[in-house]
Amino acid sequence: MTSKAIHSKSLQVEDHGIARIEPPNWWVGFKKNDLQLLIQHPNISDAVPSVSYLGVSIKKVHKADSPNYLFIDLLIDKTAKSGKFSISFKRVDKDDLVCIYELKSRKKPSENYIGFNSSDAIYLITPDRFANGDPDNDIIEGLNEKIIDRSDNSARHGGDIRGIINHLDYIEDLGFTAIWSCPLLINDMYQGSYHGYAMTDFYKIDPRFGTLDDYKELALSMSQKGMKLIMDQVVNHCGLEHWWMKDLPFKDWINHQRSYEEGIDSGSLKATIITSHRRTTNQDFYASEYDKKGMSEGWFVSSMPDLNQRNAFMAKYTIQNSIWWIETMQLGGIRQDTYSYPDKGFMRYWAGEIMHEYPSFSIVGEEWTINPLIISYWQNDHQNRDGYNSNLKSPMDFALQDQIVRGLNQEESFSTGLIDLYKGLANDFAYAKPEDLLVFADNHDMSRIFTQLREDVVNTKMAMGYILVLPRIPQVYYGTEILMSDSSIPGDHGLIRSDFPGGWEGDEVNAFTGEGLMDAQKDMQLYLKKLLNYRKNSQAIHKGKTVHFVPENGIYVLFRIFGDETVVCILNKNEDDFLLDLTRFAEIELKGKAVRNIITGYEFFWGDNFTLKERGSMVLTTKK
Structure with a gap:
């Protein structure tokens, strides 16, 4: 058969032949030279596949329990070049099938995939609730959930990838350097599909969010702004309606x-x-x-089947899927959902394979615990008694989040209040690399920080001011900058993920422009903007030494120090004027130096004492 004939037949087969092949493409130039293809087609198990392409060979073919699958192990050696080639399937008493597969050239080497770190500040978005940039994709014929209803907290509201692209300038201007979007893969469920965590195809963008090209445009636009795209992935489960x-x-x-x-x-x-x-x-x-x-081994919920990563084919499928998205989107990181629910041996394998290929990459894992011992267990290089090493760079710091909220809400005493914040940070001795933990005030699964702090604006500022100067990677949930709340039904997930005002045409309030915002909301927005933009260029915050002093008299003082730059965070719970004795902090060697309030711009020389005029947070710097 001539190459032209193969090409002609392949085009026909691509339209009417092999039902599914995953991954849909691959790349040359990886450290490991193996690839396992999932082939799904009626009665494909009786077919004998073959490949004729320089540098590519079939190592082994595996039949599944279902006759409609084949798993093909390919070897892709260093001689393989990018290009398209045919995979032929010879069948007894039936026409042969041919599909075209493509190996692409990688856009950059593995070492150039740089993940997020403590110099970054991450903006978390629930895409269905952020901004509707393309109303034409709100309802897609053929999908199971067909309703758009912004009055229903559990329904789809229409936010999409285009909405994020349209407001990248806003996010960048606030001072964020990375975006973590809740999952964008298709959730073709009958209800409650807006959140994205019940995938029904691990290689397909949900058309109600847009297209793969839209997602690529988002990644490219962010890269041009020096921002990193973090993809929310799920290896623990899929949606009940998965194909x-x-x-x-x-x-x-x-x-x-x-x-x-x-x-x-x-x-x-x-x-x-x-x-x-x-x-x-x-x-x-x-x-x-x-x-x-x-x-x-249990399912997370009844609508989310639990994937069995002890099955070697499932394990391989999942790892390849993560790598496919890293390469396709040029990702700056992965956030892995429900990290502690799958088989933990597999999770070590999954993270290890990714970090082996991309040594400077970043993965953040969700383990919802307020026990620092458990958080530390999941971090890479922690010396665990059972010998387990997770290969996970960044667990989420739910423990410190809990202590921040508890400490700010409590009355001050010897054992309650700001001392909780102090003790939370003092637990850093338990961590292999505390600066790699992801800290946050709230997220898409818990009440808004403004709600948790009983809608106290001053305490909310204290929480955010503290978080943004810690030796951590900070994450801020969309809407925190305008004091979004779920106080009417605290903890209601649909309300926690409320629409961002101004993201829909006709919204009376527009947080992107400031139109209709209350003064307190504008003030909070500006507060975070100033802190975040200062943080962008602060070596003291990114990698400086941390020194804090045990809270006294309702005041907690923390210092970050790097070279000539010292950042001072003062949290004060006193309602009345308080004369703060600065000689207590003599070891920091600030006496006589000029310091500036990052928010107000007020400058003064560090002396023996300083009067705190009101309850709240103060972030100072020696940097000019």
Whole structure:
């Protein structure tokens, strides 16, 4: 068969032949030269695949339990060049099938994928609720959820990728250097699909958010501004309407698969497949195997089947999917959802494979615990008693978040109040690299910080001022800058993820322009803007030494020091004037030096004392 004939037949097959091949393309030039293709097509298991392309060979072909799948192990050696080639499938008593596969050239080497770090400030967005840049994609024919209703907190509201692109200048101007968007992959569920965490195709952007080209445009536009794109990924589960749930490749592709299939036959899902949520079984020396499996093998919720990463094909599929998105989008990081729920051996393998290929990359993992011992367990290079090394750079610091809120809400005493903030930071001895932890005031799963702090504007400023000077990677949830609240129904997820005012045509309030905002909201917006933009260029905050003093008299003082730059954060709970004795901080050697209030611009010389005029936060710098 001539190459022209192959090409002609391939075009026809691409339209009407192989139903699915994943990953849909790959690249040459990786450190590892293997690739496993998932082929899904009716009765494809009887076919014999072959490849004729220089540098590419088939190592092994695996049949699945379902006759509609093949898994092909390819070797891609150093002689392989970028280009398209044919994969032929010879079938007995049937026409042969041919599909075209492409190997691309990589845009940059692995070492040039630079992740986020403590010099960054991350803006977290729930895309359906941020801004509707393209109303034409609000409702897509053929998808299961067809309603747009901004009055319904659990329905889709229409925000999309174009809405983020349209407001990149706003985000950059606030002082953020990275964006973490909640998942943008398709969630073709019947209801509650707006949040993005019930994927029904791991290689497809949800058309209600836009297209892959839109996502690439977002990444490119951010890169041109020097900003990093962080992708929210999920390896623990998929959505119940995922395309493979109607024909699972293996008998153990998902956890509790037999219970699921028996439930389908009987018309209901068995409650026994839900996880126990007892995450401490990951570290517990005394945990029974029963309890460990009850946590890691259970489904997160009944609408999210739990993926079985102990299946080697699932493990490979998931790792390749993450790498595909890193290369396709030129990512600046991954946020991994429900990090402690999958098999922890797999999570070490998954993160290790990514960090081996991209040594300067960053991954942040969600483990919702207020126990620093558990947080430290999940961080790379922590000396765990069981020998476990996670390969995870950045766990989320839920513990410090909890202590910040508790300390600001409590009355001051010897053992409560600002001392909680102090003790929270004092736990840094437990961490391998505390500066790599992700700290935050709130996120898409918890009440807004303004709500948590009982709608106290001053305390909210104190929380944010403190977070932005800590030896951490800070994340700020969209709307925090304008005091968004869920106080009417605290903790309601749909309300926590409310629409950002001004993101929809006709909104009476526009936070992007300031139109209609109350004075307190404008003031908070400006407060964060000044702090974030100072933070961008502050070596003291990025990598300076940290010194803090035990809170006294309702005042907590923390210093960040690097070379000639010293940043001072003062948190003051006193309502009346208070004369602060500065001689207590003599070891910092600031006496006689000029310091400037980053927010107000007020300058003075550091002497023996200073009068604090009102309750609140003060961030000072010696930097001119």
